[in-house]
Amino acid sequence: MKKVIIQQEAIDVAKYSCQLGSDADGAVVTFTGRARNMSGDKAVEYLVYDIYNGMAINEMQRIVDEAMERWRLGSCLVVHRYGKLAIGETSVFIGVSSPHREESFASSRYIIDEIKHRAPIWKKEYYSDGSRWIEGQR
């Protein structure tokens, strides 16, 4: 199973978690990114994610392909949300499975790191006294 999904509705972590792993897999690793209530020392009220839809799908699919080429994975699922997120909501879900645990840990880490560097998605933090686009570094 290999799938990349972009969606505006809330990400159902439980639903996606259950889709991972085959009988040949001894390990499943999931990474969930969540909207945090603090950014540095500033309280965040909510977030808005802007996304370049078509390009983000392409880029995330490329990242998943790279991971599956580098590690032997039974399944690889990436779900990224856009639009407005309340604190505590899931912004991104990554789930991988593999025969042994090394591959699952390494590949999930690789995928989230690359998404944060390459996928055309931007986060805007809203505070009680304003808002700010967050820009990453390459």
Place this chain on the structure above:
Amino acid sequence: MKKVIIQQEAIDVAKYSCQLGSDADGAVVTFTGRARNMSGDKAVEYLVYDIYNGMAINEMQRIVDEAMERWRLGSCLVVHRYGKLAIGETSVFIGVSSPHREESFASSRYIIDEIKHRAPIWKKEYYSDGSRWIEGQR
């Protein structure tokens, strides 16, 4: 949240996944160990886990304490199963959350590695033509 559970009934990954993470956490990582259908080149029909209950709880609690001392974690949940497991069933679930992702990845990896080295739990593989206790190395 800090919890270590040993149980004979099936581990409900979706249920436990939803208990992880607070508003201060930007990252959740879960590791799920599953009963695999192959061991080397031998087909496995099912597994039985033997466990030294009281000591396993102590040892896993100590591992969790070590992880929480070393990394800033919002939640840390470990569930280990014993008894008979069908192929595809979950043997162990580890879930952690933290403000940033580094801590979640590092601590979940630490916890599963230490459990496999120190927790007094033993796996017996059943094949069509016999069975074998698996012994780890320290």
Place this chain on the structure above:
Amino acid sequence: MKIRVKAFASIKDILGFDEKELTVSDSISVSDVVALLEKCYPGLKTVQDALLYARNEEYCRVDTELADEDTLAIFPHVSGG
């Protein structure tokens, strides 16, 4: 020729649009388009070093040549995940 310009995040705020069609001369490069835009939107100059570009949904360099019907996206360093 005609190209489409897309803007995201802070660049969308600076330009005041998320998508616009431009009629430009043939054999124009990404940097030429940015220079054109800067005339109408001087705010773009202040962030120029931090810009990334994509041609038809693939990252591209600032010296990339554009063709008719191309889509050029302009955006800041990404921060998803």
Place this chain on the structure above:
Amino acid sequence: MKIRVKAFASIKDILGFDEKELTVSDSISVSDVVALLEKCYPGLKTVQDALLYARNEEYCRVDTELADEDTLAIFPHVSGG
């Protein structure tokens, strides 16, 4: 004095019990108990190098002294997870 011996996994198969009470002399060490058990269960000798021990639910060394009412667990290297 009285001690309780617990066995797990392959050691349980070799000894044929998962728990047994033994009456032993005072100031006996883990290795003394293992030597005692080997007399009744010679199979134990073949795995001796691979044994781990716990006294009252804590890992202990083979030269650890046992006290009255102690529980000594004998088992192979663990393989959970």
